[in-house]
Amino acid sequence: MKKFINRVDDFLSESLAGFAAAHADLVELNNEPVYVRRKAATPGKVALISGGGSGHEPLHSGFVGYGMLDAACPGQVFTSPTPDQMMAAAKAVDTGAGVLFIVKNYSGDLMNFEMAAEMCEVPNATVLVNDDVAVENSSYTTGRRGVAGTVIVEKLVGSFAESGANLEQCKAFGEHVVKRIASMGVAFSSCTVPAARKPTFTLGDDEIEIGVGIHGEPGRRRARIEPADAIVDELLTAIVDELKPDASTPLLVLVNGLGGTPLSELYLLFNSATAWLRQRGLTIGRVQVGSLTTSLEMAGASLTLCSLDDEMMRHWDSPVHTPALRWGR
Amino acid sequence: MKKFINRVDDFLSESLAGFAAAHADLVELNNEPVYVRRKAATPGKVALISGGGSGHEPLHSGFVGYGMLDAACPGQVFTSPTPDQMMAAAKAVDTGAGVLFIVKNYSGDLMNFEMAAEMCEVPNATVLVNDDVAVENSSYTTGRRGVAGTVIVEKLVGSFAESGANLEQCKAFGEHVVKRIASMGVAFSSCTVPAARKPTFTLGDDEIEIGVGIHGEPGRRRARIEPADAIVDELLTAIVDELKPDASTPLLVLVNGLGGTPLSELYLLFNSATAWLRQRGLTIGRVQVGSLTTSLEMAGASLTLCSLDDEMMRHWDSPVHTPALRWGR
Numbered sequence: 001m002k003k004f005i006n007r008v009d010d011f012l013s014e015s016l017a018g019f020a021a022a023h024a025d026l027v028e029l030n031n032e033p034v035y036v037r038r039k040a041a042t043p044g045k046v047a048l049i050s051g052g053g054s055g056h057e058p059l060h061s062g063f064v065g066y067g068m069l070d071a072a073c074p075g076q077v078f079t080s081p082t083p084d085q086m087m088a089a090a091k092a093v094d095t096g097a098g099v100l101f102i103v104k105n106y107s108g109d110l111m112n113f114e115m116a117a118e119m120c121e122v123p124n125a126t127v128l129v130n131d132d133v134a135v136e137n138s139s140y141t142t143g144r145r146g147v148a149g150t151v152i153v154e155k156l157v158g159s160f161a162e163s164g165a166n167l168e169q170c171k172a173f174g175e176h177v178v179k180r181i182a183s184m185g186v187a188f189s190s191c192t193v194p195a196a197r198k199p200t201f202t203l204g205d206d207e208i209e210i211g212v213g214i215h216g217e218p219g220r221r222r223a224r225i226e227p228a229d230a231i232v233d234e235l236l237t238a239i240v241d242e243l244k245p246d247a248s249t250p251l252l253v254l255v256n257g258l259g260g261t262p263l264s265e266l267y268l269l270f271n272s273a274t275a276w277l278r279q280r281g282l283t284i285g286r287v288q289v290g291s292l293t294t295s296l297e298m299a300g301a302s303l304t305l306c307s308l309d310d311e312m313m314r315h316w317d318s319p320v321h322t323p324a325l326r327w328g329r
Numbered sequence: 330m331k332k333f334i335n336r337v338d339d340f341l342s343e344s345l346a347g348f349a350a351a352h353a354d355l356v357e358l359n360n361e362p363v364y365v366r367r368k369a370a371t372p373g374k375v376a377l378i379s380g381g382g383s384g385h386e387p388l389h390s391g392f393v394g395y396g397m398l399d400a401a402c403p404g405q406v407f408t409s410p411t412p413d414q415m416m417a418a419a420k421a422v423d424t425g426a427g428v429l430f431i432v433k434n435y436s437g438d439l440m441n442f443e444m445a446a447e448m449c450e451v452p453n454a455t456v457l458v459n460d461d462v463a464v465e466n467s468s469y470t471t472g473r474r475g476v477a478g479t480v481i482v483e484k485l486v487g488s489f490a491e492s493g494a495n496l497e498q499c500k501a502f503g504e505h506v507v508k509r510i511a512s513m514g515v516a517f518s519s520c521t522v523p524a525a526r527k528p529t530f531t532l533g534d535d536e537i538e539i540g541v542g543i544h545g546e547p548g549r550r551r552a553r554i555e556p557a558d559a560i561v562d563e564l565l566t567a568i569v570d571e572l573k574p575d576a577s578t579p580l581l582v583l584v585n586g587l588g589g590t591p592l593s594e595l596y597l598l599f600n601s602a603t604a605w606l607r608q609r610g611l612t613i614g615r616v617q618v619g620s621l622t623t624s625l626e627m628a629g630a631s632l633t634l635c636s637l638d639d640e641m642m643r644h645w646d647s648p649v650h651t652p653a654l655r656w657g658r
């Protein structure tokens with residue numbers, strides 16, 4: 001196992017300490033229980049909290065800040081955080097309007113967030129993200145997995161909350177957004193969970209996993225490496241079959257790297273996606289290219305489309321100031 | 330070779346087309362000859378042009394925009410651009426104040442930029458970047474290699490040029506900055522140049538290359554994988570020996586991923602670097618963590634320190650608006 005690491009047990013705490021020190025203008029790290037919170041709260045705003053297993057950085061801690069999350073609760077690598085983390089974070093960031101939990105659909109996350117929601121003294125609601133169209137049910141999931149589309153949910157609902165919406169409205173808007181997002185990914189390599197010390201799965205020299213999950217869960221099929229255009233065709237066909245956007249709907253296109261794939265290849269994928277969408281008369285409204293929801297050092301990428309309406313477009317464009325996404329202020 | 334690629338010959342052009350389409354608000358791509366230019370020029374400003382072999386994205390094209398470069402000239406992967414690219418870019422972006430070429434110290438780049446500088450009708454000057462303290466002379470270099478510190482040079486001189494400095498002043502400031510930057514990197518894996526179809530070099534399962542160049546050039550030594558703290562100690566010892574910063578000098582710390590290493594490990598490296606610098610009474614003034622100067626999909630990272638003076642600090646903090654670095658506006 002080749003990683004920048006000292007002791008396996010300290011990987012998460014050292015990485016989080018570095019993250020918090022590098023972004024001390026924006027975030028604060030709490031230990032025992034572990035959560036990352038925004039330094040400058042917006043008073044009276046519904047507070048947004050997400051979390052999940054670590055190893056998907058910058059998700060979620062990198063999206064704590066103005067216009068997105070108020071707190072993130074990181075679990076150990078690929079392991080759900082525990083309810084005490086969510087409860088402590090909720091208490092810390094609530095300014096009276098309650099908290100909205102944004103949860104990726106994995107059984108462990110769901111159970112722990114549900115327990116936190118029940119025990120939490122702060123009024124709360126939950127939005128479940130399940131954008132991965134690759135498979136129904138999976139290793140750690142009943143129903144679809146939540147993957148890179150989560151970033152879009154956090155951005156749009158984060159902006160919506162900044163605009164003064166109440167808890168009920170934030171939940172309803174979040175559920176509206178989730179229905180309009182679909183994603184699918186492909187892996188060129190496995191990743192290695194530090195505590196496991198060996199790759200989660202193995203792929204042959206010319207093999208890829210189409211529809212892979214962000215923890216290395218099996219996808220739809222294992223294939224020989226294919227040209228980028230063929231991979232994009234398979235992913236976008238599945239995504240568009242699900243969303244069925246019409247020609248006039250502006251699509252937000254997110255090309256997401258899984259951790260070990262360089263920007264040059266992600267831009268090539270976007271170029272291929274552009275051609276595919278245009279051939280079908282579909283409209284690209286907004287674009288985001290980068291490694292935002294990763295699987296440790298996994299080589300690969302996912303594509304996400306989000307059917308924007310006017311309100312969603314406005315909330316995508318609105319200012320955001322977090323460690324990993326920043327524009328407009 | 331597992332890459333998102335269609336045909337090897339089209340890798341660069343498809344990747345650049347995707348990049349330009351994703352950032353059409355900021356940049357324009359010119360074909361024949363190939364360069365990326367800023368959409369909104371600052372009239373009367375010295376124009377900054379950089380370039381070099383591709384494969385180091387986001388360097389340089391990702392730094393075209395307000396407060397950094399006016400144009401970038403990408404060569405084929407790990408291959409210098411040709412003088413016609415620099416000459417055409419210079420003609421396109423000069424607004425009457427001349428152009429400053431920012432060149433990484435590699436023999437091919439140097440030769441081609443020198444030819445362009447000589448033949449160019451636009452008044453011009455050159456700043457050479459050679460921040461890599463790992464080795465004197467190398468596979469493609471006489472003297473030290475230019476690596477991730479180039480980003481700092483482009484940011485600081487870019488801001489300085491926006492402030493209205495003339496060509497001579499920009500060159501002098503650039504040379505002042507270069508002297509205050511030192512870098513060193515380490516590779517955990519090789520990378521594969523698309524046209525070569527096989528890895529540039531090989532490393533054993535537990536081997537790392539300390540002092541590696543950004544094209545996979547040999548460094549100081551090949552070692553067994555070590556704890557992050559030991560790696561940071563070796564890199565920072567070499568860097569600090571070179572810069573000899575005093576305790577009161579604010580250091581800009583750049584933790585740069587080489588392409589295949591995830592953010593979580595880069596933040597862990599920053600945490601380790603923080604402890605190392607504090608133990609020696611040195612002062613962290615500014616921080617940047619990310620994969621900004623890469624070697625395709627190479628796993629590994631480099632550390633860069635830059636001794637900031639007041640003027641440099643002001644130019645680091647000033648607004649920048651490029652695809653890969655953005656703050657303050």
